[in-house]
Every structure is written in structure tokens, then in C-alpha cells.
Amino acid sequence: MSQVSMRKGLRSLILRDVKGAARQGTGGLQAVIFFAVVITLVPFGLGPDTDLLNRIAPGMIWIALVLSSLLTLDRLFQVDFEDGTFDLLTLSPIPLEVIVLAKCLSHWLTNALPLLLVTPLLGILLNIDLSALGMVLVTLVIGTPALTFIGAIGAALTVGVRRGGLLIALLIMPLYVPVVIFAVGAVNSARLNIANGEGLIFTEPNLLFLAALSLFGLAIGPLAAAAGLRLNLS
């Protein structure tokens, strides 16, 4: 299979999913509302102390984001698996790994990106200071691909399971621990650096590890997810 037609296949797959999501509309939006509701619960649980909220905002945003993105994972392959689209896709000359990659990218565009876009608003609800908010957004851009790629493995393994949503969460949540650690670590160390008057440092180790996790996910996620899909397709 030539390089050009592979790229074309990748692009048309992504376009198809993004268009489908845009026409259907509500899918990605539900996760956004869930994200907002979880963040709204935080002050009810911990009290409306603005200093406290500012301090814990990066961690709360990341935890709520992980929960919301877990909710969307079961849709990653399920729909195409159930209506037979995957059976047709596997007949095409594009390798299943590339198809999975396309699925992950379009899933990120339609589900993670909306979460990212509402984060500033939710940050304001938690009274986060602006520099920390900027850093949270940077960690979200760098870190959410890792969530999608690692989550794809869980989604692929449970694609044959009816109502596998809770099972995916059980399988994938332990694997998300490093992402949360490095993302929140990056924001906290950026806060410290800004307090010391050093400004943003993009070679900060937490941030580099977060990027490494996303690249690592990009490397093994499609491979393992394709293997998981293959056993469910056969």
C-alpha cells in the first residue's frame, strides 16, 4: 500500500468521524456537561474557600477530565463495531493499526478537544489564577492524547462486551495514574517557578515526562488496541 493512499485513507476516516460527530451533535457534549457538573460539585464538597479552590483547581480539573474522558471511551469503537463498519474497514488495504490511529485522532478531536475548550470557564469557577490556568491548558494539550491512546486499549479489549463502560474504567484507571501525576506536577512546579519569578519553563521534567507518556501511548496504543479489536472481529 502506497504512502499517499494510506494518508488519504487516514484523512478520510478522520473526516468521516468528525463529520458524523458534528451532525449527531450531542455525543461529545454530554461529556462536557459531565465535566462541568463534576467541577461544580467540588465547592459543594469542599466549601467555597477561594484560596483552597485555587490551590486544588489543577488537580480537580485533571481528575474531572479523566472521569469525563473515561465516559466517552466506550463509544470509541463500539458503534462501528456493532453496525458492522469495522468488518468492512478490515477488508480495506489500510492496516487495522492505522484505522485505530485514525479513530483515536478523531475521538480526540470530537471528545477531548471540547473538554479542553471549556476548561477556562471551569477554571474561573474554581477561582484559578491565570498563569496556572495557562499551564493547565498546556498540560491538557500535551497530556490528553495519552488518555485517548491508552484508553483505546481498554475500549478495544471490551468492545464485544455489552455495556462495558464500567469495565473500561476499571481496566484503564490504574494506567492513568502516571498521566495525572505528571500533569498536576507540571502545573504545581510551574506555579513555584512563577512565584520565584522564573516564568514558564518548557523543559521542565514533569512536562517532558507527560509528553513522553503521550508519545508512548501513540506508539503502543494503536498496536495493542488493534490486537484487541482483531480478536473481537474474528
Next chain:
Amino acid sequence: MIAMVPFSALANPHRFMSFSDRMLPWMGWLTALLLVTGFIWGLFFAPPDYQMGESARIMFVHVPSAWLSMFAYAVLAGASLMSLIWRHNLADMAAKSAAPLGAAFTFLGLVTGALWGQPMWGTFWEWDARPTSMLVLFFIYLGYIALWETIEDQQKAARAAAILAIVGSINAVIVKFSVDWWNTLHQPASLSRLDAPAMHWSFWVPLLICALGYTMLFLTLLFVRMRTEVMRNRIRRLRMKQVGA
């Protein structure tokens, strides 16, 4: 040709059944001997620790549990790798059987650690790097077991679980590293326990005997569970035949 397929699939489990049948009594007695010796030595004859006093004796129960929790995952991951490469039925059974044992050892390690933590640190739970990564390992075990339980088709379940185990083993290393990293950020003066000065032989000899006893216990129980799995498969096959006839 059709008769050949079940035969070749059965050949190895068959050999395993006769081998384990002969080995199990020996393994059982060896386990009992090692554990009784190790526990009596550790609990009654080893000297009390000069810092931690008598409560350090929980070490003889705690440390081998912690080791075995990781050893069991190594067995699980190794068996899963074999299952993915060679499609070996027995490897699937080994992986499936190792998981609940590993989860049990991890749980034991967490509980005995908490009981030890209370007199030593003044709290049952400290978000120290070791208990934290043990807790994550415990959840990885539970997810693995849940995946086996959920997928009905045993062949599919075996392969899905094997993929999860391999991904989990790579990720366990990253989790361990990231938790250590996170921990050093949060509490720079982490309490060190056993990596203090080199242990006196009066401690490590009984500890080693206990660890060997735990390992033998794990292997014995693993064999028992694998035998159960083989028999369960045979019953399933017989039932299928009955339905087919």
C-alpha cells in the same frame, strides 16, 4: 484430521495433570515445612529489632507478601507473553490462576503494612511510594480478573487478558517510577524501613525461609488452581459433546 486437533490441544494439559499430581504432595509438605520453620524462627527466636522492637516481627509476614505480589505479576505477564506467542492453552490457565493469588498477596501486603504502620508511623496509611504503588498494582490485578470474568468466550477472554497483562506490565514500571517521583515531591523525608543498614543474619535467614515458604505456597496454589482450570475445561468439553450427541 478432526480427531487430531483436540488431541494435540489436550496433550500438554494431560502431561501437566500427571506431573502436577505427582508433585503436589511434595510441594505441599515443603511449603508447610518452610512456613512453620520460618514463622517459628521469625516470631519466637529472632531477636527484637533495636529500633522497632517486637513489632518488627510482622516483617516476616509482610515482606514476603510484598515480594510475592510482584512475583505473581511476573508469572502472570510471562505466561501471558507465552500465550500470545505460542497460543498455549496451559499458559492461559497459568495466567488466569496467578491473578487471584497475586491479588491476595498484594492485599495481604497492604493490610500487614497498614498494621505495621500504625505502631511505627502512627497511622495506618501513609501515601508513601511503596504502599501507593502496591495499591495501584492491586487495582491492576482486579481489572485483569474482571476482564476474565466478563468475557464469556474463554478463548477471547484469554487473549484479551493477555494483551491487558502485557500492557499492564509495561505500565506497572511507569506507575512505579511516577509514584516514586510524585512521592519525593510530596514528602522529601520518606521513612525508610528495610533499606537501612545491612540486615543482621539473624533477621534475613528466617526472612529468606519465610520468602521461600511463600513462594512454594504460591506455586502449590497455582498448580491446584491450574488443575481446577484443566478439569473445568474438560467438563465443558464433555457437556458440549453431550449437547452435540
